[in-house]
Structure formats: structure tokens, C-alpha cells
Amino acid sequence: MLAPAILAETAHFIVLSVPSPAAPSHLLIVPRAHVASLSRLPRALWPELRALRRRVHAFLAAEEGPALFLERHVPRRPAAHAQLHALPAATASWLPTILADAVPLRGGAALQAWQRRHGGYLYLALSDQAYVARPSALPAGWAGCEHRDGWAAAWDSSVQGAVRARWQTFQRVHGQPTTRVVNCVLVNDGAVCLLKRSAAVGSGRGKWHIVSGYLPEGKDPLAHAYDEVAEETGLRRDQLTLRRHSGPLLFADRAGGRPWEVDTYLFVTATRELRLNWEHDLYEWVAPERLGEYDCLPWLLALYRAVADGA
Numbered sequence: 595m596l597a598p599a600i601l602a603e604t605a606h607f608i609v610l611s612v613p614s615p616a617a618p619s620h621l622l623i624v625p626r627a628h629v630a631s632l633s634r635l636p637r638a639l640w641p642e643l644r645a646l647r648r649r650v651h652a653f654l655a656a657e658e659g660p661a662l663f664l665e666r667h668v669p670r671r672p673a674a675h676a677q678l679h680a681l682p683a684a685t686a687s688w689l690p691t692i693l694a695d696a697v698p699l700r701g702g703a704a705l706q707a708w709q710r711r712h713g714g715y716l717y718l719a720l721s722d723q724a725y726v727a728r729p730s731a732l733p734a735g736w737a738g739c740e741h742r743d744g745w746a747a748a749w750d751s752s753v754q755g756a757v758r759a760r761w762q763t764f765q766r767v768h769g770q771p772t773t774r775v776v777n778c779v780l781v782n783d784g785a786v787c788l789l790k791r792s793a794a795v796g797s798g799r800g801k802w803h804i805v806s807g808y809l810p811e812g813k814d815p816l817a818h819a820y821d822e823v824a825e826e827t828g829l830r831r832d833q834l835t836l837r838r839h840s841g842p843l844l845f846a847d848r849a850g851g852r853p854w855e856v857d858t859y860l861f862v863t864a865t866r867e868l869r870l871n872w873e874h875d876l877y878e879w880v881a882p883e884r885l886g887e888y889d890c891l892p893w894l895l896a897l898y899r900a901v902a903d904g905a
Contacts, residue, residue, distance in 0.1 A: 599611050599612065601621070601757075601758060601761045602646075602649075602761075602765075602811075603808060603810035603811070604642060604646055604810050604811040604812055604813075605642065605810055605811065605812035605813045606625060606626055606627070606639050606642055606812075607623055607624065607625055607626065607639075607642065607643060607646055608623070608624050608626060609621060609622070609623055609646065609650060610622040610623075610624060611757045611758060611761070618756065618757065619654055619657075619658060619681060619682060619757055619760075620679065620680075620681045621650055621654075621679075621680040621681070621757075622677050622678065622679060622680070623643070623646055623647065623650065623663075623677075623678040623680065624675065624676065624677055624678070625639070625675075625676050628675060629675070629676045630667075630674045630675065630676065631665065631667040631674065631676050631709070632665050632667070632676050632678060632702070632705060632717060633667065633702075633705050633706050633708075633709035633715070634676070634706075635676065635702060637702050637703065640701060640702040642812070643678075644722075647663055647678070647680075647719065650663075650680045651663075651680075651721070652764075652768065653760075653761060653764050654680065654681070654682055656764060656768075657760070658682035658684065659682050659683065659684050660682070660683045660684075660720060660721065661680055661681065661682060661683060661720075662680070662681055662682070662683035662685075662686055662689065662718065662719070662720060663678055663679065663680050663717075663718070663719040663720075664678070664679050664716065664717060664718045664719070664732075665677060665678050665679065665716075665717040666714075666715075666716050666717075666729050666732050667709070667714055667715050667716075667717070667729065668714045668729055669713045669714050678717075683720060688732075688733050689718075692716070692718065692727055692731045692732070693718070693725060695727060695731070696716075696718060696725035696726060696727040696731075697725060697726050697727070698723065698724070698725055699717075699724040699725060699726050700724075704726075705717060705724075705726060708726050712728065714728065714729040715727070715728065715729060716728060716729045716731050716732050772844065772853050772854065772855035773808070773853070773854050773855065774808065774809040774815075774842070774854075774855045774856075774857075775806060775807065775808055775809060775854055775855070775856045775857070776806070776807055776809050776815050776818050776819045776822060776856075776857050776858075776859070777804055777805065777806045777856060777857070777858040777859070777897055778804060778805035778806070778819050778822060778823050778858070778859050778860075778861060779804050779858065779859070779860045779861070779897070779898055779901055779902065780804070780805065780823070780827070780829075780861055780863050781837075781860060781861070781862050781863070782862065782863045782865070782866050782879060784881070784882070785866075785879035785880060785881055785882075786804075786879070786880050786881075786882055786885065786898065787804070787805075787827075787863075787866075787868070787877055787878070787879055787880075788802040788803070788804065788877065788878050788879075788880050788885070788888055788890070789802065789803055789804065789805065789826070789827075789870070789873075789874040789876070789877045790802050790874055790875050790876040790877070790878075791803055791873065791874060791875075791891075792872060792873055792874055792875045794872050794873070795873055798891045800889075801889050801890060801891050802878075802888040802889060802890045802891070802894075803890060803891045803894060804894065804897070804898075805819075805822050805823050805826045805827060806822070807822040807825075807826075809857070815842075815857040816836075816839070816857075816859065819857070819859045820834070823861065825871060826870065826871055826873055826874065827868040827869065827870065827877075828868055828869030828870075829863060829865070829868065832864075833863060833864040833865060834861040834862070834863060834864070835861060835862040835863075835864075836859060836860070836861055837860045837861065837862055838859070838860040838901050838902070839857065839858070839859050839860075839901070840857075840858045840859075840860075840897070840900040840901040841855075841856055841857035841858050841900075842855045842856060842857050843855075843856050843857075843858070843897075843900060844856075845893055854893075856893070856897065858897045858900060858901045859901065860901045860902060866879055882898070882902070885898065
């Protein structure tokens, strides 16, 4: 369950906060699709990865100096998944020694060529210059690199909470002008589906809401709406009929952060039977005139009225 550690999402990548003995600000950039290493990443995705790398670098450099990005790929490692580690370069005392023998790289094609010739590799990037070395160049046991065991137990740690707060503050100042969200109103035989948010979510615990999720950068809002409904309720696209779209609508953030830019979709469902994920504990089908009786998140009534008008 990666959600508690997610700091940002784009169309093809996720940025995660991971507690690490190397540095408090140890982040990961992970492809959404399963690929064993960056050398297997489709070339068309490298520009998106470079842009996200620059964004993470700006965050780390603002307080802790230049960022170091690295991936250690060992062939035939069981259940391998590409993980680009990011941390302040100042925490890697061994870096000058490795760079002295590393080979400069130009783009993903050069990394793929190295991997074909040598098998494993250690990929390193500082600013806009990348290098490659043999995987054995990385000090043994360094920083728990490549480890995924035990992450879930540490996702609510004070270290990660502090990193998340710093990331959110940085994005309010330097990030996109708005926070984009998709909301999905599910209707069946005139009744609206409300979902009660679980204790595992980051905000609005115990309140009632509709299907909702942050919109990854570069992803089509409607495509993401279908994905959010499937993830949170188990309903397939062929069980949904899109009736109306409203938005994007802008709402001020009550805490003074970036405005919320919201696309809302109304779907008629073929069934009332849902399969909830960890984000919600309960669901109820409610007559529209009774929505005000529930302890809902702000904006829900306004979103419903906007998308239901004329539906």
C-alpha cells in the first residue's frame, strides 16, 4: 500500500518518501508500470522522468544542497522494480571516489547500451549530468538501498510526516498554481453513493464523501476518473454510464494553500454492490435531498449541485 508515502504523481511516475538511515529526505521516483530497471524504461518516458528529477532536485536543493539520484541494478534480482533514489549529495561521502571511475552518460539509450554489455550497473545523476558504473562500486549495505521490506510499518513515522510537510510547503510556493482533483458522483435509481472515509486516509477521516483523487500531471481527467472509481469501488468502466461533467471549478484552500481545481463527473451505475478499498469503511446510497444530513467534506453539496443540474 504505497498511498501513505506518496508525495507527487505524474502520468507515469510516483514520488515517494522513504525513511532511510542515509538522510531524512530520502525520496524515490518509481515508475507506475512494472519495469525491472531504468534501462528497461521506454525511451518516450525519459523526458517526463528528467522533468520530475529536476522538480525533486529543486526541493532538496532548497534546504540541503544539490541532489544525487541513483539506481543500482543487479540482473536476475527477484521481483525487481525500478527505483530511482534521491537524496542530498552531501550525505554520500563515497561519491567522489565512484565518480572518479564512472562513465558519463547521455540519455536512456546510453544506459540501455551499457546494460546490454555489462548486465548490472550503478546509475548516478547530479544536476543534468548522468554517469554509470559497475553495481559493486556502491558501498556494501549503503542506506538500505533497494530494500522494500518494512516500508509500510514506517509510513506514518515522524520523519516522513516532516518530509511531507516540507514538500507541501515547497509546492505551495514553487509548484503548480492549483491542486487538481477529480471527483466522481455515482448515482443508481436516483440515489447518490456516499463513502465514509477510513482512519487510514490523510484527511477528512470519518467524514462522508464521493469518489475522489488527485489528478496526476499529464493524465486525462476523465481517464483518471474511471481509474479512481475502479480503485475505490471495484466498478468497471462497462458498469458506468457518464451522464455529465462539470468543471474545472476553482475552490479556495481554507488553510491558505494553492486553490483546488476540480473536475466532477456524474456516472450512473449498473449496480449498487461495491468493493471498497482501504480508503473507505462504509458506503450508503442516499436520496439527494438527504445529503445535508450527513457529515460530509466541504464542497460536496456544491459539487453535486453543479454536476447534477440538468443530468
